[in-house]
Amino acid sequence: MLIKAAVAASNPTTLYIGLISGTSVDGVDCVLVDFSENTPKLVSTHFQPSPEDLRNEVLEVCAGAPLSLEQLGTLDIKIGHFFAAAVNELLAVSKTLPRDIAAIGSHGQTVWHKPNGAHPFSMQLGDANSIAYLTKIKTVADFRRMDVAAGGQGAPLAPLLHQDIFYCATTDRAVVNIGGISNITCLPASGNNLAFDTGPGNVLMDYWIGKHKHQRYDENGDWAMTGRTVPALLDRFLAEPYLKLPHPKSTGRELFNGDWLEKQLSDFSEIAPNDVQATLLEFTATTVACDIGLLMQPSALYVCGGGAHNAALMVSLARKLTNCKVDSTAALGIHPDWVEAVAFAWLARERMLGREIDTAAFTGAVRPVALGGVYSA
Numbered sequence: 001m002l003i004k005a006a007v008a009a010s011n012p013t014t015l016y017i018g019l020i021s022g023t024s025v026d027g028v029d030c031v032l033v034d035f036s037e038n039t040p041k042l043v044s045t046h047f048q049p050s051p052e053d054l055r056n057e058v059l060e061v062c063a064g065a066p067l068s069l070e071q072l073g074t075l076d077i078k079i080g081h082f083f084a085a086a087v088n089e090l091l092a093v094s095k096t097l098p099r100d101i102a103a104i105g106s107h108g109q110t111v112w113h114k115p116n117g118a119h120p121f122s123m124q125l126g127d128a129n130s131i132a133y134l135t136k137i138k139t140v141a142d143f144r145r146m147d148v149a150a151g152g153q154g155a156p157l158a159p160l161l162h163q164d165i166f167y168c169a170t171t172d173r174a175v176v177n178i179g180g181i182s183n184i185t186c187l188p189a190s191g192n193n194l195a196f197d198t199g200p201g202n203v204l205m206d207y208w209i210g211k212h213k214h215q216r217y218d219e220n221g222d223w224a225m226t227g228r229t230v231p232a233l234l235d236r237f238l239a240e241p242y243l244k245l246p247h248p249k250s251t252g253r254e255l256f257n258g259d260w261l262e263k264q265l266s267d268f269s270e271i272a273p274n275d276v277q278a279t280l281l282e283f284t285a286t287t288v289a290c291d292i293g294l295l296m297q298p299s300a301l302y303v304c305g306g307g308a309h310n311a312a313l314m315v316s317l318a319r320k321l322t323n324c325k326v327d328s329t330a331a332l333g334i335h336p337d338w339v340e341a342v343a344f345a346w347l348a349r350e351r352m353l354g355r356e357i358d359t360a361a362f363t364g365a366v367r368p369v370a371l372g373g374v375y376s377a
């Protein structure tokens, strides 16, 4: 009996759950990950689409709608409950018990990201107390704010996982996560790794197709493919000052949103909507490819995030990066839909193991810090 207990104590569970709802606000990605081997193994996944009313509320807040403290508190709880229900669904589909899970890593829903200025902050909602209580699982959350406190941008954090599992000592690799916003991770064989947000991923394309065709996104990039890039408009997009800022840098819906796009379009009212969509797709591909090209000549680019499903975007990226194979992260063993959620399971594990994380090359934090707070009911 005594021996059994000692084994259990020295062999804690290696299962973690990762949760992320990104800038697209499409829903919450939930993953169950086993860290018993060198590379994290995806055991089970679940995607819970955001209910329409909750999504609209979040989008309004992200667009700067005034919010009372009561509304803020309520939204925090609503999102926390939404995330907890998604975890409980993941447990049900994977037939896993709460006690089998070491911890949940919950990113939360970003509602405002302001990493620069006199009082920088990054705000995520989704009450971690509720998640821990409703799932009966220890929850690690609030990953970004310690990084900001340490002088970092608080973002991007997924590159920490990219570095850990996708780095290869013999090939020059790059990774791009194309969610609402895009972030690149340069992983040259030399080990001089770097990461930052390049700018828009899907957020502007989603806005534009939503406005003109009432669709959440441009499936496959099909609508964009019916149009053609308008060079003068692309140049206007590329004149955005954020793109010229040195890294480390990060951005979000606060900058790249419908208002931003409408402002750029004010001198281009005669352009057909599908040509605007084609130009937006080209904008995303150009910023990603140029930023990578300025830093390294990768022999392979691995794409994750919803943008990996946009065939037109993948083709455009491949065209811009010569002598570089463009593939999704599935080629490295993790399906592109789940990489970011795995990153938050990984971050939860780092936190539970008490490790400080060096984010200097990615977010610019001045020294390694432990990311995330631990909540247990």
Ligand SMILES: Nc1ncnc2c1ncn2[C@@H]1O[C@H](COP(=O)(O)OP(=O)(O)O)[C@@H](O)[C@H]1O
Pocket: 021, 022, 023, 024, 025, 026, 027, 178, 179, 180, 181, 202, 203, 206, 216, 217, 218, 219, 220, 221, 304, 305, 306, 307, 309, 310, 311, 340
């Ligand atoms: N089949 C598809 N074709 C084209 N774009 C897609 C497809 N599936 C997802 N996307 C894009 O990916 C986005 C979601 O990507 P995701 O990685 O979840 O972003 P975020 O992290 O911002 O939530 C969608 O809003 C959409 O623009």
Ligand SMILES: [Mg+2]
Pocket: 020, 021, 022, 023, 024, 025, 026, 027, 029, 179
């Ligand atoms: Mg998403």
